[in-house]
Amino acid sequence: MSEIGPKLGRRSLLAGIAALGAGACTKISESDAGQDLIETAEAWHRTAHRSLASRQALAPEYSVADRSPTFKGNGSVSVDDGFYQQQVAAGFPDWKLEVRGLVEKPLSLSMADLRALPQRVQTTRHDCVEGWSAIGEWTGPQLSGLLDAAKVKKEANFILFRCADTLYGRVYYESIDMVDAYHPQTIIAHALNGEPIPQKNGAPLRMRIERQLGYKQAKYLTAIEAVASFDQVGDGNGGFWEDVAGYQWYAGI
Numbered sequence: 001m002s003e004i005g006p007k008l009g010r011r012s013l014l015a016g017i018a019a020l021g022a023g024a025c026t027k028i029s030e031s032d033a034g035q036d037l038i039e040t041a042e043a044w045h046r047t048a049h050r051s052l053a054s055r056q057a058l059a060p061e062y063s064v065a066d067r068s069p070t071f072k073g074n075g076s077v078s079v080d081d082g083f084y085q086q087q088v089a090a091g092f093p094d095w096k097l098e099v100r101g102l103v104e105k106p107l108s109l110s111m112a113d114l115r116a117l118p119q120r121v122q123t124t125r126h127d128c129v130e131g132w133s134a135i136g137e138w139t140g141p142q143l144s145g146l147l148d149a150a151k152v153k154k155e156a157n158f159i160l161f162r163c164a165d166t167l168y169g170r171v172y173y174e175s176i177d178m179v180d181a182y183h184p185q186t187i188i189a190h191a192l193n194g195e196p197i198p199q200k201n202g203a204p205l206r207m208r209i210e211r212q213l214g215y216k217q218a219k220y221l222t223a224i225e226a227v228a229s230f231d232q233v234g235d236g237n238g239g240f241w242e243d244v245a246g247y248q249w250y251a252g253i
Ligand SMILES: Nc1nc2c(c(=O)[nH]1)N[C@H]1C(S)=C(S)[C@@H](COP(=O)(O)O)O[C@H]1N2
Pocket: 071, 072, 073, 074, 075, 076, 127, 128, 129, 163, 164, 165, 167, 172, 173, 200, 201, 202, 214, 215, 216, 217, 218, 219, 220
């Protein structure tokens, strides 16, 4: 994705493509400069189109035999909060995932609600920028289904993930654009290797966004929020590590 800047989401891409509409071409095409402009625009359109198509490709999936024997816990490995601790002990009977923000029908879903939705099972490799990887099998509903059920409004450009944990005194959060939000391998996972997600790996719910690096895979998920922009969230860079250490917002692999 080097051709497109990190914050250029699907909507701006589409707006750019729409702006190349034929109507504007009649006058400027009569001059050489106009012709150059059109050729440049066409080349840009081709590049943009190819990039968008490549972002919809699937991440590699592996077999059961490829699973890592242990899946390291990294960053927060628990949540320092009484309600969370009581819920872990009881198997998360009262845990709720909210779907809110720029949606017509906000949702509040229990673990049972999430398990009752159509499930995707995917064995994928998690790559952390700190230099380790692990292969695991994740199960959960696709984010696209929840966004459709909540009826995301046209003004939404990004999906924000709210987490229960704090790290270095800050609440962890992340965000992605609509291309990744609707990617078939973007799921809200509740199981790892066929078991409820262990506490260290983000119990009871964590994101799997398989075309991006480890720090985008928000653990201890409490809410999914559709937003027009993330300028006013945290320090405005779209995620915890983006704010704290200047990591790239778009962490595509
Ligand atoms: N809520 C939350 N999500 C998080 C983190 C975290 O500290 N808190 N760490 C991130 C990083 S850097 C990585 S590599 C993975 C680690 O996932 P794991 O603990 O299952 O290995 O979670 C990501 N998501």
